[in-house]
Amino acid sequence: MDLTPEQRGEIDALRKQNTPTRRVCSPALEEVLYEPVPVLDHGFVRVIDYMGDDGAIVQAARVSYGKGTKKTQNDAGLINYLMRHRHTTPFEMCEIKYHIKMPIFVARQWIRHRTANVNEYSARYSIMDKEFYIPAPDQLAAQSRSNRQGRGDVLQGEEAQRVLDLLRDDAARCYEHYAEMLNEGDDGAALDDNRQGLARELARMNLTLNTYTQWYWKIDLHNLLHFLSLRADGHAQYEIRVYAEAMMETLKRWTPITHDAFVNYRMGGVHVSAKGMDVIRALLNGDEVTAQSAGMSPREWRELMESLGR
Amino acid sequence: MDLTPEQRGEIDALRKQNTPTRRVCSPALEEVLYEPVPVLDHGFVRVIDYMGDDGAIVQAARVSYGKGTKKTQNDAGLINYLMRHRHTTPFEMCEIKYHIKMPIFVARQWIRHRTANVNEYSARYSIMDKEFYIPAPDQLAAQSRSNRQGRGDVLQGEEAQRVLDLLRDDAARCYEHYAEMLNEGDDGAALDDNRQGLARELARMNLTLNTYTQWYWKIDLHNLLHFLSLRADGHAQYEIRVYAEAMMETLKRWTPITHDAFVNYRMGGVHVSAKGMDVIRALLNGDEVTAQSAGMSPREWRELMESLGR
């Protein structure tokens, strides 16, 4: 992640803001407000604004005139209850806004979460930065043999080197040609007076999918938890998971009670099917049970046994 | 609107909060934060929290590292442009949370706006307050003869008195029977030890639709403007319009530039159809044109002529 001096200055200016407010505040989140957390080779996540805290969830659940409850302990009890029983609307009463920089192929996965507000940097209107994602060597994974949607071993030696070279050279060449077709200097003047320059909305199509883009992304806490439950999960692609993990840290600062309840009930929890519950009850009774007798596919059985540590 | 001393105390305690924050603030909105604005005979609107200001719209539209623009004048130019051309996503970057008390039949209209977060006081879980809406005499309107969905003249004399008596007596009687069926005192103990008391989730069905309910309601600025364009409009039912009007005042405090752009381009604007534009161009040319020659229904023609002040 590389900030220009001007960007650094703008961020510092925002961080120096210090205005008294009657609103509830989250002191631990204020500490990192506006500050970019580096992710991947050129990306970042930074919190721009937020609304509410753990108490605001309780306050909304009770539709109260004042604060949530008198005691933090009671807030935790209620938040655990709400999380356990999937009473989701009180969590919608908190809101957070991020500024995120990520490769376009990551943005394409991300945008599938529709319940957020988004303003993306426009390549129709502006010129894209010359920055693209190149995986670190330990992330250069082979296609998984068992899972069509996953990674296997890390590539080694010549093959790895060849892949890195291709990714780097193709992205760089495509960007150079993008700039050539645009024919615009930093000052907006033509680089070559004999050419008109291709429209930005067309030239952008020459960029590769690892080019970085950025957006403002705003979401309520309930939908953020849903996003994190899918994207901080081990099945998520590494390149989006690292963003979700960085956001887990901001969650911990913002609403620590909700964070803990989320880790216990959602992230670390397991949804066991009706047949799965039958299997567990049978095992606890000491009964013999197999995938076949349980009516489960081998894969499903394996997943269940893994979750039971067997 | 009647607050209990305890409610008043809770609100005052929140208003005394004074915490330094790095977030952007809206000073004019802070002034009225938490304070209920009375609406109808027992209802209110109060702002509980907010995120962003006019500058945050500009900041998101530019996906910038710092504040929106350097000058307020430029912010206004961009916000007017965004409003005029219906670039709606930057307005989604601001969020506001209200606590609202309103009659159930108003809540039923209101909830049709789906793009908001809602936590309503639960009559399944809690006991409803004994408060119902009785229209002021000047709002006791007859059914409109020309518009099946509107009001005509104000009822007078005996008929008006009879209506007020019926509304008042029926609501009061239904509430009394609700309380009797519940059989619960303020302390939760049975009023009559020989009865079990009907479940709250059932007893509530005896209440009339003018009984007051309340909720926390949170929405982004774009969707708030959509709500206001429909509900602060002259065609909206009076009983919801007065809430929208109270919210217009909070909008003016929160994001004054957006408020003015909204009043000019949306509230005061007119959507003229293709045929309507043909009529206007013909009139400006001095050509003769009639409803028939324009292919418009008499009603549509009348609406157009009214908007042209003819």
Place this chain on the structure above:
Amino acid sequence: MDLTPEQRGEIDALRKQNTPTRRVCSPALEEVLYEPVPVLDHGFVRVIDYMGDDGAIVQAARVSYGKGTKKTQNDAGLINYLMRHRHTTPFEMCEIKYHIKMPIFVARQWIRHRTANVNEYSARYSIMDKEFYIPAPDQLAAQSRSNRQGRGDVLQGEEAQRVLDLLRDDAARCYEHYAEMLNEGDDGAALDDNRQGLARELARMNLTLNTYTQWYWKIDLHNLLHFLSLRADGHAQYEIRVYAEAMMETLKRWTPITHDAFVNYRMGGVHVSAKGMDVIRALLNGDEVTAQSAGMSPREWRELMESLGR
């Protein structure tokens, strides 16, 4: 449920439609198309239209040019996989439209599900029917002592009779006064020429919450399953659960494979928390474990033990 002869005739006319289509059809659902299924004392659920079937889910998941797979067995395998791993978007590719008649207090719970399309009968525009819900004697439950949001024993004897009388009399009286205030006969003419008649949008506030309303309600299959998982669940209020149960039957006819996967993985499944999984693994190892050692509240422990049949 009472249909007028005219309504019965309209339904029969629709059921006689028999048009060849290139679209996929669900023969078992066609059998009951348009036919109202009675729910509660005057309510109903009826399917008006639908799009897609089990095969359409597979087709969308594969973004295929033709049908989903060649074999039903493969479709089931994929649908089970999608359901188990919460790949929800393919289920959004089916859509269903219902016409539902239910008491207003049920409609108020129902409308909280925001991801549906709704057209409700307008009491602003039209006159409501004289029909209200009165619980059957075996549903006249007392307030639960242990669960503030639930029912206890069924009321008996005098108390039960008194409740039924109150509900019936209050609803009837309120409706009579509603009609009197409206002052409109079936032909639209005034009942009493000396009165103007109160506007419909005002008069409706005198009705009780057990008055029946009706709406068209359209939803995609994914969101329908979410609705059913909450409302066909044992914790849902009886008066909405019976609607969800009637809809479960339509689901079984429409997309039988999805129905079975839903029953196994969602309705009959249990979401076990991280701590809960620790407890299960300890029990399977024969280790001693208590609520306290597991860090669970008594209530949470009780719920877990119940799900394990202990």
Place this chain on the structure above:
Amino acid sequence: MDLTPEQRGEIDALRKQNTPTRRVCSPALEEVLYEPVPVLDHGFVRVIDYMGDDGAIVQAARVSYGKGTKKTQNDAGLINYLMRHRHTTPFEMCEIKYHIKMPIFVARQWIRHRTANVNEYSARYSIMDKEFYIPAPDQLAAQSRSNRQGRGDVLQGEEAQRVLDLLRDDAARCYEHYAEMLNEGDDGAALDDNRQGLARELARMNLTLNTYTQWYWKIDLHNLLHFLSLRADGHAQYEIRVYAEAMMETLKRWTPITHDAFVNYRMGGVHVSAKGMDVIRALLNGDEVTAQSAGMSPREWRELMESLGR
């Protein structure tokens, strides 16, 4: 657009389906069901399924037991009224499902419309086809000088040729390297046994943004109209507008009354601001009025004068 013989066969098989249904049908849309309409050089739009017709809008608006109205003329009157007064919910009662093939940069604009259901071909799971968009020579436009978000003159001669060569060569080279990194033949076997092959979810990042992708896209009629009003508009980028125009044709077949109302009231209509209406009234009165006296910016004034044909 190039279909494989297998794809062509699958489409023909679907088109041969001929099942009797009780549902309402749209005969003109049935004619083109499943058939791809070519768009751009390799893209298409094809209708996969639909629910409802013009009558279904009327039926829902009236919450009726039978069909909408008895007469088509009445249906048109009501639909015009609903469109004119922005009563949008009845239009939500119709639904349509498309299969669309388009360049990734078009898909990125498209997906910003959040109120649709989407299943995209997965480059994490599958291998992308070797197809990329190269603009036709008459679409190779220069950047507009007056509008940062638009096109100017068409590029000519050498510059045009150079742009076409760059777009073609870069896309082809990037795809070849993508295939090389994957190291997978059509049969799934390795092309080169000495290499493992990069994971699909990584290799895809080397593709350019003009690579074609495809998805199933399902939306209700109200939200489709909103999409079309933005994307069939002259300000939309050409490469997405041609898709919207192809969809306008399907709209005309599906719901012809709604199509005509949409063209008159939405597509051809103009939203005139409060200040704009003042100007029109002044002009009709023969009063002198200027941008300055009207308080309008030069650009806004110019837009208004253009819409008035002055």
